[in-house]
Amino acid sequence: MNQISMSYYYKLRITQGIFFLSILLSSISFLNTKFGIKEFYPFFYWKLYTQPLGNNYLYEDYRLYGVTIKNDTVRIKNKGYANFNQDDYYYFLTGEGQKIMKNEINLNYHKKRLKDFGEFLAPNYSEYILVKESFNPITIVKNPSNYTKEIILSTK
Amino acid sequence: MRISNLFIKEDENEKFIIDYSYADVLLRIFSIFWIGYIIFVFHENLNRPASLFEPIIWLQKLFISSIPSLYLFYSIIIISLFLCIYTIFNKKIVYRGILFLLLLWLNTLKWNYNFFSHVGHLFLLAHFFTIFIPSKNINSLNSKNDIRLFSNSIRWAYAGVLITYTMAGFWKFLSLFHKLIYQSKLINWMSEDAVELNAIVSSRIWDESVSISMLKIYEIPFIWQAATLFIFCIQLIAVLGAFNKKLSYIVLAGLLIFHLYNILFINTFFYVSSIVLLILLLPYHLVNRKRLT
Numbered sequence: 394m395n396q397i398s399m400s401y402y403y404k405l406r407i408t409q410g411i412f413f414l415s416i417l418l419s420s421i422s423f424l425n426t427k428f429g430i431k432e433f434y435p436f437f438y439w440k441l442y443t444q445p446l447g448n449n450y451l452y453e454d455y456r457l458y459g460v461t462i463k464n465d466t467v468r469i470k471n472k473g474y475a476n477f478n479q480d481d482y483y484y485f486l487t488g489e490g491q492k493i494m495k496n497e498i499n500l501n502y503h504k505k506r507l508k509d510f511g512e513f514l515a516p517n518y519s520e521y522i523l524v525k526e527s528f529n530p531i532t533i534v535k536n537p538s539n540y541t542k543e544i545i546l547s548t549k
Numbered sequence: 550m551r552i553s554n555l556f557i558k559e560d561e562n563e564k565f566i567i568d569y570s571y572a573d574v575l576l577r578i579f580s581i582f583w584i585g586y587i588i589f590v591f592h593e594n595l596n597r598p599a600s601l602f603e604p605i606i607w608l609q610k611l612f613i614s615s616i617p618s619l620y621l622f623y624s625i626i627i628i629s630l631f632l633c634i635y636t637i638f639n640k641k642i643v644y645r646g647i648l649f650l651l652l653l654w655l656n657t658l659k660w661n662y663n664f665f666s667h668v669g670h671l672f673l674l675a676h677f678f679t680i681f682i683p684s685k686n687i688n689s690l691n692s693k694n695d696i697r698l699f700s701n702s703i704r705w706a707y708a709g710v711l712i713t714y715t716m717a718g719f720w721k722f723l724s725l726f727h728k729l730i731y732q733s734k735l736i737n738w739m740s741e742d743a744v745e746l747n748a749i750v751s752s753r754i755w756d757e758s759v760s761i762s763m764l765k766i767y768e769i770p771f772i773w774q775a776a777t778l779f780i781f782c783i784q785l786i787a788v789l790g791a792f793n794k795k796l797s798y799i800v801l802a803g804l805l806i807f808h809l810y811n812i813l814f815i816n817t818f819f820y821v822s823s824i825v826l827l828i829l830l831l832p833y834h835l836v837n838r839k840r841l842t
Contacts, residue, residue, distance in 0.1 A: 397695065398695055401683050404681045405699075408702045408705045409705045411677070415674075434665070435653065435677075437713070438720075439714075441717055443720050443721055443723075444736075445740075445744065446750035448743070450736070452753070454753075471754070472756060473755075476596045480816075488662075488664060506598075506601055509601060513598050528753065530746045531742075531749075534758070
């Protein structure tokens with residue numbers, strides 16, 4: 394083989410090499426996640442949506458509520474806000490909610506974050522609460538307000 | 550490697566090289582728009598309360614432990630934009646490698662708010678795997694052997710990108726079989742209600758609801774199970790599309806249908822992945838048939 398062909402040969406071998414390396418790194422990502430370590434970015438292992446959402450007829454998600462001075466509680470919907478679209482809202486509160494549920498937290502840190510988040514999206518409430526809402530997908534279709542609420546964190 | 554040879558057709562070698570010569574340029578032009586989107590994301594981050602910013606993965610912890618300064622951010626933006634255009638003309642490994650690293654850094658900016666999405670991965674992997682593809686065009690290749698080696702580089706680079714879908718398919722089948730065998734009474738992706746439940750929950754997450762007409766369509770028996778099974782199969786075989794042109798069109802069409810359904814009905818917006826798939830897999834050689842004869 395001449396020099397140019399040699400270079401093509403080595404470049405092909407390297408590309409094949411990084412193909413198998415990426416599979417290895419994806420496997421490490423998977424094992425890392427199993428042991429509670431974060432993924433080996435950007436070599437994710439793509440275990441996504443392996444079950445349909447709501448597959449046990451129960452789904453839990455989180456919402457922000459505001460409390461007025463008169464003590465009325467108002468649900469601050471996930472309708473999309475400036476600088477926080479619906480995905481941002483959903484994932485931010487899910488992250489906070491799950492950390493609090495697992496107790497891996499500094500409570501004051503999360504209270505401050507919840508307060509900052511609340512005041513940014515919907516100012517003028519005296520208190521903000523993080524609520525876990527649970528619902529059955531089949532019944533929520535017939536009645537959108539058919540869900541149970543559990544308070545996870547209050548800024549007070 | 551022998552298995553891959555089953556799907557490699559030597560007469561497609563030149564098609565791979567011609568198609569890639571377009572895909573390479575388009576990927577870099579698309580990257581300019583992608584960087585524009587990252588500028589928007591960066592300013593969104595600046596507007597948010599600073600206490601909400603929290604790095605998640607190692608790269609962020611090492612290199613972006615807080616929101617970067619305007620000076621640093623725009624320096625990287627300018628270098629990246631320059632490299633997007635420069636690497637169209639100068640395909641040296643070092644420039645493409647640096648561009649990949651900068652894009653990697655830029656992509657982590659959006660994901661410091663309790664969630665690191667995989668939305669940008671396919672785009673980054675497309676940059677990563679094409680770093681070592683030779684820089685020549687088809688006219689400067691003078692032997693059959695060079696053409697074969699060059700086209701195989703393209704095939705393996707595409708395999709690196711498309712194997713992500715194969716992995717996704719693998720987990721879906723594995724979980725499906727696991728559920729069918731060990732928890733056969735529970736809902737799985739082959740259950741009648743699966744797609745409907747998934748759609749209802751996806752809407753409710755955004756405080757929206759599934760339209761009545763769509764709910765009726767979800768009630769039609771069998772088609773949703775068949776569609777799900779079809780998409781799972783397309784995902785599983787996706788990597789083979791990297792080796793064979795005809796298969797690549799089936800994989801492209803299947804994956805686009807999958808992403809389009811998710812964009813329209815599940816609020817899962819893999820726009821970037823869809824565009825990257827189109828850029829990599831469209832048959833540009835059809836526009837320029839003369840060069841093949």
